[in-house]
Amino acid sequence: MSALLKAGHYIDGQWHSGGPTYAVRNPATGEVVVEVPRGGAEETNAAIAAAERALPAWRGLLAKERAARLRRWAELMLASQDELARLLSREQGKPLAEAKGEVAYAASFLEWFAEEAKRVYGDVIPSHKADARIVVTKQPIGVVAAITPWNFPLAMVTRKVGPALAAGCTLILKPSEETPLSAFALAVLAEQAGIPAGVFNIVSGDAPAIGGALQASGVVRKLSFTGSTRTGKLLMRQAADTLKKVSLELGGNAPFIVFADADLDAAVRGAMASKFRNTGQTCVCVNRFYVQDEVYEAFTAKLAEAVRALRVGNALEGDTEQGPLINEAALAKVEQHVGDALEKGARLLCGGQRHALGGTFYEPTVLAEANAGMLIAGEETFGPVAACFRFRDEAEALRLANDTPYGLSAYFYSRDIGRVWRMAEGLEAGMVGINEGIISTEVAPFGGIKESGLGREGSKYGLDDYLEIKYLLLGGL
Ligand code: ADP
Numbered sequence: 225m226s227a228l229l230k231a232g233h234y235i236d237g238q239w240h241s242g243g244p245t246y247a248v249r250n251p252a253t254g255e256v257v258v259e260v261p262r263g264g265a266e267e268t269n270a271a272i273a274a275a276e277r278a279l280p281a282w283r284g285l286l287a288k289e290r291a292a293r294l295r296r297w298a299e300l301m302l303a304s305q306d307e308l309a310r311l312l313s314r315e316q317g318k319p320l321a322e323a324k325g326e327v328a329y330a331a332s333f334l335e336w337f338a339e340e341a342k343r344v345y346g347d348v349i350p351s352h353k354a355d356a357r358i359v360v361t362k363q364p365i366g367v368v369a370a371i372t373p374w375n376f377p378l379a380m381v382t383r384k385v386g387p388a389l390a391a392g393c394t395l396i397l398k399p400s401e402e403t404p405l406s407a408f409a410l411a412v413l414a415e416q417a418g419i420p421a422g423v424f425n426i427v428s429g430d431a432p433a434i435g436g437a438l439q440a441s442g443v444v445r446k447l448s449f450t451g452s453t454r455t456g457k458l459l460m461r462q463a464a465d466t467l468k469k470v471s472l473e474l475g476g477n478a479p480f481i482v483f484a485d486a487d488l489d490a491a492v493r494g495a496m497a498s499k500f501r502n503t504g505q506t507c508v509c510v511n512r513f514y515v516q517d518e519v520y521e522a523f524t525a526k527l528a529e530a531v532r533a534l535r536v537g538n539a540l541e542g543d544t545e546q547g548p549l550i551n552e553a554a555l556a557k558v559e560q561h562v563g564d565a566l567e568k569g570a571r572l573l574c575g576g577q578r579h580a581l582g583g584t585f586y587e588p589t590v591l592a593e594a595n596a597g598m599l600i601a602g603e604e605t606f607g608p609v610a611a612c613f614r615f616r617d618e619a620e621a622l623r624l625a626n627d628t629p630y631g632l633s634a635y636f637y638s639r640d641i642g643r644v645w646r647m648a649e650g651l652e653a654g655m656v657g658i659n660e661g662i663i664s665t666e667v668a669p670f671g672g673i674k675e676s677g678l679g680r681e682g683s684k685y686g687l688d689d690y691l692e693i694k695y696l697l698l699g700g701l
Contacts, residue, residue, distance in 0.1 A: 226307060226311070227412065228304060228307055228308065228311060228408075228409040228412055228413075229257075229258065229311065229405065229408075229409070230405075230408040230409065230411070230412060231248075231258045231259060231260040231261070231405070231408065232260070232261055232408070233261060233263050233267050233271070233425075233426060233427045233428060233429075234408065234411040234424075234425060234426040235267065235270050235271045235274050235425050235426075235427070236270070236271075236274035236277075236278075236421050236422045236425065237415065237420070237421025237422065238421070240261070240267065241261050242261065243261050243262065243263070244261070244262045245259040245260060245261050245262060246259065246260065246262050246401070246429075247259055247260075248260055248315050248402070248403070248404065248405055249315075250314050250315065250317070251316070251317040251547070251548045251549070251550055251551065251583070251584055252317050252537075252538040252539055252540075252547060252548050252583065252585075253538065253583070254583060257314050257315055257405065258405065260404055260405075260428060260429075261428070261429060262401075262428075262429035262430055263427045263428055263429035263430065263433075263434060264429060264430045264433035264434060264437075265433050265434070265436065265437040267427045267429075267434075268396065268398075268427045268433070268434045268437035268438060269437055269441075271396045271425035271426075271427050272367065272396060272437070272438070272441050272443050272444060273443075274421070274422035274425055275367045275368075275394040275395060275396055275422055275423070275425055275443075276367055276394075276443050277422055278394045278420060278421065278422025278423045279364075279366060279367060279393075279394045281420065282389075282392060282393075282394055282420060282423050283363075283364050283392040283393075285392070287341040287342045287344065287390075287392075288341075288342060290338075290341050290389060290390060290392065291338040291339065291341040291342055291390065292338075292418075293389075293417050293418045293419055294334045294335075294337060294338035294341065294386065294389060294390060294417075295334070295335060295338040296416075296417040296418060297334050297413055297414055297417035297419065298331040298332070298334035298335040298338065299331075300413040300416055300417055301327060301330065301331040301334070301378075301410075301413060302327070302328065302331050304327075304409075304413065305324055305327045305328065306324070308323075308327045308378065308406065308409055309323035309324040309326070309327050310323070310540065311405055311406060311409055312326060312327070312377055312378060312403075312406045313539035313540055313547075314405075314539075314540065315377065315402070315403045315404075315405045315406065316374060316375075316377055316402075316403050316406075316539075316547075316550070317503070317539055317547040317548045317549075317550065317584075318502050318503070318539055318547050319539045319544045319545055319546070319547055320539055320540060320544070322501065322502060323539065326376055326378055326379050327378060329376075329379045329664070329666070330376075330378035330379040330381070330382040330383075331382070332665075332666040333379070333382040333383045333385075333386040333387075333666050333682065334382050334385075334386045335666075336386065336666040336667065336682065336686075337386035337387045337389070337390035337686070337687065338386075338390065340387070340390055340684060340686070340687055341390035341391070341687075343684075344362050344391065344687060344691065345362075346359065346360045346361040346362055347359070347360035348360075353699065355699060355700060355701045356697055356698060356699040356700075356701060357697075357698045357701065358695065358696070358697055358698075359695075359696045359698065360693060360694070360695055360696070361693075361694045361696065362691040362692065362693055362694070363392075363691065363692050363694055364391045364392030364393045364690060364691065364692075365391070365393055365445045365446045365469060365690055365691060365692050366393060366394075366443075366444075366445040366446070367393065367394055367395070367396070367441075367443050367444050367445060367446075368384075368388045368393045368394070368395045368396070368444070368445070368446045368447075368448065368690065369395070369396050369397075369398070369438040369439075369444045369446070369447045369448070369468075370384040370385065370388070370395055370396070370397045370398070370447075370448045370449075371397075371398045371431075371435065371438075371447070371448075371449045371450070371451065371459070372384065372397065372398070372399050372400060372407070372449075372450055372451075373400050373450050373451045373452075374400035374402035374403040374550055375502055375505045375506055375507075375550070376502075376506070377399065377400065377403035377404075377405075377406035377407065378406045378407075378410065380450045380473075381397060381399065381406070381407050381410060382410070383450075383666075383670075383681045383682060383686075384397075384448045384450075384681070385397065385410075385424060386686075387681070387686045387687045387689065387690050388448070388690045389419070389423060389424065390687060390690075391687055391690035391691050393446070393690050394422060394423045394424070394425075395423070395424055395425065396425045396426075396427060396438065396444070397424070397425065397426045397427075398426075398427055398428065398431065398434045398435065398438070399426065399428055401428060401429060401431060402550060402551065404426075404428040407426055407428070408426065408428075411424060411426055435459065435462070436462075439459070439462040439463060439465070439466070439468075440465075440466075441466070442466050444466070444468060445468060445469065446468055446469040446470070446471070446689070446690065447459060447463050447468050447469075447470050447471070448470075448471040448679075448689065449470070449471070449472050449473070450472075450473040450474075450507075451473075451474070452474065452475055453474040453475040453630070453675050453676070456472040456474040456677065459472070460472065469689070470678060470679075471677075471678055471679030471681070471689045472677040472678045472679065473507065473670070473671060473672065473676075473677050473679075473681060474507070474630075474632070474672065474675065474676050474677040475507055475604050475630060475632070475675075475676065476507045476508060476509075476511070476604060476630050476631075476632030476633055476672060476676050477511045477512065477602070477603070477604055477628045477630040477632075478498075478508060478509065478510050478511050478512070478632060478633045478634055478635065478653075479510070479511075479512045479513075479514055479624070479625035479628075479634050479635070479636075479651075480494075480495060480498060480499075480510040480512070480513050480514070480634075480635040480636070480637075480661075481514045481515075481615075481621050481625060481634075481635070481636035481637070481638075481647070482495075482513065482514070482515045482516060482519060482523050482636075482637050483516050483519075483618070483621070483636065483637060483638040483640070483643065484516040484517075484518040484519050485638055485639050485640050485643075486519070486637035486638055486639065486659075487637065487639065487659070488519060488522060488523055488526060489526070490637065490659060491523065491637040492523070492526045492527050492530055493661070494635065494637065494657070494659070494660060494661025494662075495510065495513065495527055495530075495610065495661060496527075496530050496531070496661070497661040497662050498510045498635060498657070498661035498662060499513075499608075499610050500531070500534065500545075500546060500588060500608055501662070502547075503546050503547050503548070503549060503607065503608050504605065504606060504607045504608040504609065505549065505550065505554070505606050505607065507604075507632055507633075507676075508632060508633040508655070508663065508664065509606070510610070510635065510661075511600070511604050511605055511611070512594070512600075512601060512611060512613060512624075512625075513527075513594075513610055513611060513612040513613065514613050514614075514615050514621050514624055514625060515612055515613070515614060515615070516614075516615055516616070516617075516621070517614055517615070517616055520592075520612070520614055523612075524573060524590065524592050524612050525573075527573075527590055527610060527612070528573035528574045528590040531573075531574055531575065531588045531589070531590050531610065532574050532588075534546050534588045534608075536579055536581065536585060536587070536588065537581065546588055546608060547585075548581075548583055548584040548585045548586075549584040549585070549586060549607055550584070551584060552584060554584065554606060554607060555578070555584045555586060555607075557605065557606065557607065558586050558605060558606075558607035558608070558609060559578070559586075560599065561598075561599050561600045561603070561605045561607075561609060562576055562589060562591070562600075562609055564598055564599045564600070565591050565594060565598045565599070565600050565611060566591075568595065568597055568598050569593060569595065570591040570592065570593055570594050570595075570598065570611070571591065571592040571593045572589070572590075572591060572592075573590040573591065573592055574587075574588070574589065574590050575587035575588050575589030575590065575608070575609070576589050576591075586607060586608060587608075588608040589608060589609045589610065590609075590610045590612065591609065591610065591611045591612065592612050593612075593614070594611040594612055594613045595613065596613075596624070596627070598611070601613070602628070604630075618643060618646070618647070621636075621647075622647065622650045622651070625651060625652075626650075626651065626652045628674075629674055629675040630672070630674055630675055630676045631652045631653045631654060631672050631673035631674035631675070631676045632653060632654055632655065632671075632672035632676035632677070633653055633654070633655040633656070633657065633663060633672075634651040634652075634653035634655070634656050634657070635656070635657040635658075635660070635661060636651075636656075636657075636658060636659075637658075637659055638658075638659070639659075644658055652673060652674060653672070653673065653676075654669075654670075654671045654672040654673050654676065654677075654680075655668075655669075655670065655671075655672075665682070666682045666683070667682065667683055668682060668683050669681070669682060669683040669685045669686065670682045670683075
């Protein structure tokens with residue numbers, strides 16, 4: 225058994241098992257990877273107590289000392305890239321090449337925030353009184369809770385743990401019950417990197433029970449969540465009782481607009497990368513393609529040709545490009561969206577049914593003549609389905625793109641500089657890809673507006689969510 229394959233809660237530097245368990249399965253084969261304990265309130269309260277005990281010493285280290293450990297942690301991740309990627313693919317189903325990419329992406333957040341840890345600057349403000357001085361400092365918010373999803377089992381964790389630990393906070397992580405193994409592996413490496421006991425804790429299992437204990441605790445001063453808008457709203461309501469600071473990275477309904485003046489081949493490449501990454505299971509995946517009338521047939525034909533060529537299979541086999549969906553519920557949603565669209569007049573260009581491989585595999589699909597009355601227009605499909613809508617002019621494209629309560633990412637392809645600025649400013653989204661389909665990087669602020677969330681992760685802004693501003697008025701000079 226690999227040293228990175230652990231199955232237990234990680235609390236105060238110790239592994240805990242016992243109690244009821246459940247199976248983590250490989251979604252490509254149904255194989256049981258390992259049985260893991262189903263934790264609840266008791267384990268969570270122990271983890272909160274450990275994080276509280278560990279806080280003074282961790283907060284008291286020099287930023288440079290915290291940074292050295294975070295950097296070492298990133299290096300250890302990269303040294304284990306292949307092993308981590310295989311584990312990630314086994315529990316999550318994404319093709320191995322994508323899993324390796326995720327390991328590097330995940331490590332980049334630890335490296336980035338190791339650097340940023342040293343740049344938590346304050347301020348000196350010109351005083352309002354002759355005998356007083358005003359100084360502003362920033363301090364770690366304290367004990368943090370992080371709740372993460374299954375689509376990026378490593379990167380969504382480090383994107384929260386990196387800034388939290390860099391800022392001097394300690395943390396309790398509740399990974400997705402579908403994919404806890406990557407998080408456990410991270411804890412093994414954290415220990416090797418010299419992250420002290422109690423600074424990074426993991427409790428996995430019963431989501432409402434763990435979430436409930438985290439939320440009830442007045443010790444936990446902040447919650448950072450990535451997941452569905454439905455759960456995010458529930459967590460925000462719960463957090464109100466202890467007035468925790470909340471960061472929420474929620475669902476999207478990303479538009480991808482192709483104007484007649486676009487480089488169509490580049491647009492198809494961007495569309496493939498954005499729509500079909502992780503088998504369509506990322507919150508920044510395109511959900512709605514808006515294509516201008518003049519290029520509608522040409523773009524959809526090129527897109528369908530590229531989609532037909534995708535290799536679907538088990539993540540760990542050969543040159544797979546598309547894995548299975550995470551579970552039956554995900555498959556059912558994709559089937560419902562495609563069935564609804566076809567009933568309401570969509571034209572099927574390719575795919576459109578469960579894949580011959582069985583299980584939760586679905587054929588990569590392109591639908592033409594999608595319209596606003598279809599389910600797929602209003603809700604994130606989270607699967608390998610490209611729905612193509614038509615539009616006539618720029619004003620209509622902007623109106624349709626913004627006609628959603630979500631505002632995470634948006635994409636458009638155009639070579640007209642005036643249009644590029646107008647669209648970039650008019651799109652209601654936290655992130656806009658202009659002639660680009662992949663926007664995620666640790667150096668830029670990731671986050672949404674409207675019902676897609678609160679706060680930003682990554683970049684120089686990513687630390688702010690884990691810091692409190694303190695104002696000092698020094699009088700009587
Ligand atoms: P999805 O539907 O895509 O799985 P969720 O928002 O349900 O998205 O899940 C994201 C994360 O939120 C997971 O770690 C999940 O266990 C957790 N979660 C779901 N419901 C709750 C809850 N009531 N309290 C705390 N965490 C929850």
